[in-house]
Amino acid sequence: MTGIKQVRLSGFGGQGVVLAGLLLGQAGVFDGKYISGSNSYGAQARGSGCKSEVIFSDGPVDFPHLTTADILVAMSQGAYDLYCQDVKKESGLILYDQGFVTPREDLRVKHLAIPATDVSIKRLKNKQAANIVFLGALIEVTHIVSPKAIRKAILVHVGERFQSLNLKALRVGMELGRKMDG
Amino acid sequence: MTRALEKYIRPGVKSTPFCPGCGHGILMGLILRAIDDLKMEMKKMLFVSGIGCAAWIPSPHYNGDTLHTLHGRAIAFATGAKLYNPDLCVMVVSGDGDLSSIGGNHLIHAARRNIDLKVICANNMIYGMTGGQVASTTPKGSRTSTTGEGNPYRPFDLCKLVEGAGATYVARFSVTQPILLIQSIKKAILHKGFSFIDVLSPCPTQYGRRNRLDRPDEMMKDLIRRCILEEEIEGLTEEERAEKIITGEFLS
Amino acid sequence: MPSKWVKTPFPKGRYYFSGNEAAAEGAIAAGCRFYAGYPITPSSELMERMAVRLQEVGGVFIQMEDEIASISAVIGASWAGAKAMTATSGPGFSLMQESIGYAAFTETPCVIIDVQRAGPCTGQATKVGSGDIMQAKWGSHGDYQVIALSPWSSQEMYDLTLRAFNLSETYRVPTMVMADEAIGHLRETIQIPSRVEIFDRMKRKGRAPFDSEEEDGVPPMPSFGEGERLAVTGSTHDGFGFRKTDDPQVHARLVSRINKKILNHRRTIIETEDYLIEDAEIALITYGFTARTSLYVVKRLRKEDWKIGMLRLKTLWPFPDEAVAQLGKRVRKILVPEMNLGQVAGEVRKYVPCDVHSLTQTNGEVIRPDVLIETLRRM
Ligand SMILES: Cc1ncc(C[n+]2csc(CCOP(=O)(O)OP(=O)(O)O)c2C)c(N)n1
Ligand SMILES: [Mg+2]
Numbered sequence: 001m002t003g004i005k006q007v008r009l010s011g012f013g014g015q016g017v018v019l020a021g022l023l024l025g026q027a028g029v030f031d032g033k034y035i036s037g038s039n040s041y042g043a044q045a046r047g048s049g050c051k052s053e054v055i056f057s058d059g060p061v062d063f064p065h066l067t068t069a070d071i072l073v074a075m076s077q078g079a080y081d082l083y084c085q086d087v088k089k090e091s092g093l094i095l096y097d098q099g100f101v102t103p104r105e106d107l108r109v110k111h112l113a114i115p116a117t118d119v120s121i122k123r124l125k126n127k128q129a130a131n132i133v134f135l136g137a138l139i140e141v142t143h144i145v146s147p148k149a150i151r152k153a154i155l156v157h158v159g160e161r162f163q164s165l166n167l168k169a170l171r172v173g174m175e176l177g178r179k180m181d182g
Numbered sequence: 183m184t185r186a187l188e189k190y191i192r193p194g195v196k197s198t199p200f201c202p203g204c205g206h207g208i209l210m211g212l213i214l215r216a217i218d219d220l221k222m223e224m225k226k227m228l229f230v231s232g233i234g235c236a237a238w239i240p241s242p243h244y245n246g247d248t249l250h251t252l253h254g255r256a257i258a259f260a261t262g263a264k265l266y267n268p269d270l271c272v273m274v275v276s277g278d279g280d281l282s283s284i285g286g287n288h289l290i291h292a293a294r295r296n297i298d299l300k301v302i303c304a305n306n307m308i309y310g311m312t313g314g315q316v317a318s319t320t321p322k323g324s325r326t327s328t329t330g331e332g333n334p335y336r337p338f339d340l341c342k343l344v345e346g347a348g349a350t351y352v353a354r355f356s357v358t359q360p361i362l363l364i365q366s367i368k369k370a371i372l373h374k375g376f377s378f379i380d381v382l383s384p385c386p387t388q389y390g391r392r393n394r395l396d397r398p399d400e401m402m403k404d405l406i407r408r409c410i411l412e413e414e415i416e417g418l419t420e421e422e423r424a425e426k427i428i429t430g431e432f433l434s
Numbered sequence: 435m436p437s438k439w440v441k442t443p444f445p446k447g448r449y450y451f452s453g454n455e456a457a458a459e460g461a462i463a464a465g466c467r468f469y470a471g472y473p474i475t476p477s478s479e480l481m482e483r484m485a486v487r488l489q490e491v492g493g494v495f496i497q498m499e500d501e502i503a504s505i506s507a508v509i510g511a512s513w514a515g516a517k518a519m520t521a522t523s524g525p526g527f528s529l530m531q532e533s534i535g536y537a538a539f540t541e542t543p544c545v546i547i548d549v550q551r552a553g554p555c556t557g558q559a560t561k562v563g564s565g566d567i568m569q570a571k572w573g574s575h576g577d578y579q580v581i582a583l584s585p586w587s588s589q590e591m592y593d594l595t596l597r598a599f600n601l602s603e604t605y606r607v608p609t610m611v612m613a614d615e616a617i618g619h620l621r622e623t624i625q626i627p628s629r630v631e632i633f634d635r636m637k638r639k640g641r642a643p644f645d646s647e648e649e650d651g652v653p654p655m656p657s658f659g660e661g662e663r664l665a666v667t668g669s670t671h672d673g674f675g676f677r678k679t680d681d682p683q684v685h686a687r688l689v690s691r692i693n694k695k696i697l698n699h700r701r702t703i704i705e706t707e708d709y710l711i712e713d714a715e716i717a718l719i720t721y722g723f724t725a726r727t728s729l730y731v732v733k734r735l736r737k738e739d740w741k742i743g744m745l746r747l748k749t750l751w752p753f754p755d756e757a758v759a760q761l762g763k764r765v766r767k768i769l770v771p772e773m774n775l776g777q778v779a780g781e782v783r784k785y786v787p788c789d790v791h792s793l794t795q796t797n798g799e800v801i802r803p804d805v806l807i808e809t810l811r812r813m
Contacts, residue, residue: 025450026450028450029449029450034623038620038621042559062726062730063727063803064587
């Protein structure tokens with residue numbers, strides 16, 4: 001099963017986790033990947049715990065749901081606590097919302113602190129853009145999809161009114177990601 | 183039925199299935215007279231019915247397209263056909279039980295949409311086909327095979343019901359008022375929008391014999407006596423009014 | 435049966451569609467131009483997309499007052515000449531059953547997509563299940579046949595919905611796509627081709643629309659308004675639609691034909707796929723979302739040198755009896771994993787001499803690989 005990457009985005013309802021997953025999967029399709037995506041649905045998607053999972057593969061995906069995450073994005077403490085153990089040891093990666101999530105120290109998984117909510121309030125004047133800031137950071141750090149593809153995905157799936165905000169959030173997120181790399 | 187109307191009858195049909203004294207057979211002829219008066223093209227007419235004696239009025243007797251559906255669902259089937267092919271003149275002919283009880287929800291929703299269907303309810307105030315059980319149109323106090331002591335509940339006033347729901351042509355006539363009824367059917371056919379005619383049709387077999395009107399002619403005479411036009415109400419005492427059935431065009 | 439290749443109305447390419455969206459697109463490509471439905475989780479997105487797409491392609495969309503009205507309007511539209519469909523989930527599927535029987539008996543083409551959720555009753559509305567498989571076949575009263583297909587991917591929601599229309603038109607039979615919540619909501623890369631092959635119902639002026647010289651024949655089907663003076667009825671009828679409710683021969687002949695016209699064409703209707711069964715000693719028989727879990731598990735266990743393979747049922751009804759029987763002769767054990775209490779396992783047992791095990795799961799969740807592996811190890 002080489003060539004498969006499993007990404008789980010998580011947070012609470014209203015943080016835009018489902019949209020972020022949709023954009024990520026769509027970008028993967030634009031990049032020519034086989035994608036299987038699923039997300040919380042119904043009351044879940046609105047309520048407390050919300051997740052969106054995207055499987056990236058070079059060929060058809062057999063089991064289309066996530067088995068163990070290669071990458072976890074945790075936008076809330078609840079989501080972090082629920083999913084942090086489900087990330088591949090050693091090779092896995094967790095991105096968490098700095099200032100809102102306190103990571104555990106006993107996990108043998110690389111952690112990156114991304115101040116996504118903070119930055120979206122301060123620089124974008126809109127807390128709702130934290131999901132896209134995370135996407136930007138994620139893409140910059142992992143290169144899981146191309147920047148061109150994610151921009152195109154935003155243009156396809158985000159209403160005109162919010163496109164420029166989202167594109168800006170993406171840029172800001174990528175800057176954060178670059179700092180992490182360096 | 184006169185020979186002149188034979189061309190509206192599907193070749194191969196030899197007789198009608200109705201009991202002696204049943205009003206449905208009269209209605210069957212009156213609808214065709216209206217169609218004949220208007221020179222409607224039978225090729226473009228679709229007759230939809232549910233299940234019950236009344237549903238046999240068009241099916242298979244009329245020589246247009248006939249769609250004999252399930253109990254209560256005629257209007258839903260008709261809605262699909264009309265929406266997909268608006269060139270069809272779609273007439274629903276079915277019973278009171280069929281249209282207003284099991285199919286009551288479809289009736290009010292079609293009226294709400296004001297979809298161009300001509301709905302003719304052959305109202306014998308009873309479930310005729312299944313042996314004379316109480317219907318949502320049975321008058322209070324009437325005896326039926328399931329209300330031996332008399333129906334404890336009020337009936338629907340179907341005209342008020344569909345009018346309230348949004349129908350745009352609404353009338354009530356009895357088969358004992360043939361001229362007025364033919365006029366009304368013609369208006370319904372020409373009307374664009376949801377048209378509804380509540381047609382009183384005697385059922386001596388199931389209704390009459392339980393309510394001291396056993397002989398076919400007695401039921402007819404009873405309807406003739408009780409059906410009055412709106413404008414004739416004036417001057418009647420409360421008591422006289424109570425037993426009358428008000429007929430006429432209520433909305434056109 | 436006449437077929438033609440037509441350009442797809444949606445631009446060729448790779449898309450990221452949910453199963454529900456893909457099914458709507460497959461329907462439009464098949465020529466569906468009428469949809470009537472009633473909202474129900476987890477099928478509603480399909481209806482919402484049809485509302486938009488039918489307007490774009492000049493079809494008719496209507497949200498009806500309930501599911502009985504929806505399927506009834508679909509049948510009415512089908513006789514008016516439309517390729518017509520509805521979609522629903524368990525509770526709505528239950529309400530539709532009387533009309534589905536009507537469609538079967540009057541030989542009305544129509545497509546019903548059931549995005550199954552966890553039943554019985556209202557059950558878990560947003561959760562997955564696969565408990566309507568028997569209902570698809572036996573839900574209405576009397577002896578009749580339907581065709582039911584089982585997609586395992588977003589791509590197949592497109593492909594099999596298209597095929598459902600083709601089969602429905604060819605055999606004049608209600609055809610069901612038995613999807614489930616997990617497939618309906620799964621977003622995947624799907625390929626929309628530039629052209630698809632579609633089948634239209636056969637028309638022959640003056641010919642009996644309800645009888646055929648062959649005992650398993652499919653009669654031609656005219657539409658309302660064409661001057662054929664159709665008489666359509668759900669009562670027993672002769673070739674021209676005259677009620678024959680007292681004639682034992684007419685009834686027997688009609689019931690027999692509407693069954694044989696499907697069963698005798700099983701070979702062309704049924705599709706199955708097998709994976710790694712050449713040397714297999716254990717086989718999974720599987721369908722729908724669970725087939726994805728199964729393939730994953732088969733490949734995993736092959737790496738551990740298990741002699742294991744699987745047969746996937748793309749068609750559920752008519753039941754793929756031959757493929758199942760053949761498999762049953764080759765392997766020692768069969769396991770049928772499903773999100774119900776063994777509906778297909780019971781069917782499999784009718785056709786095979788070997789051991790048939792059943793993995794049943796009715797907790798509103800998909801069967802995950804570890805659960806399936808665990809079951810296989812214990813067997
Ligand atoms: C679902 C269903 N329930 C019950 C019946 C039985 N049934 C057949 S006709 C009928 C009553 C018909 O009464 P109405 O519509 O008033 O017609 P009438 O016979 O009085 O003209 C009933 C209850 C049926 N055919 N289908
Ligand atoms: Mg009646």
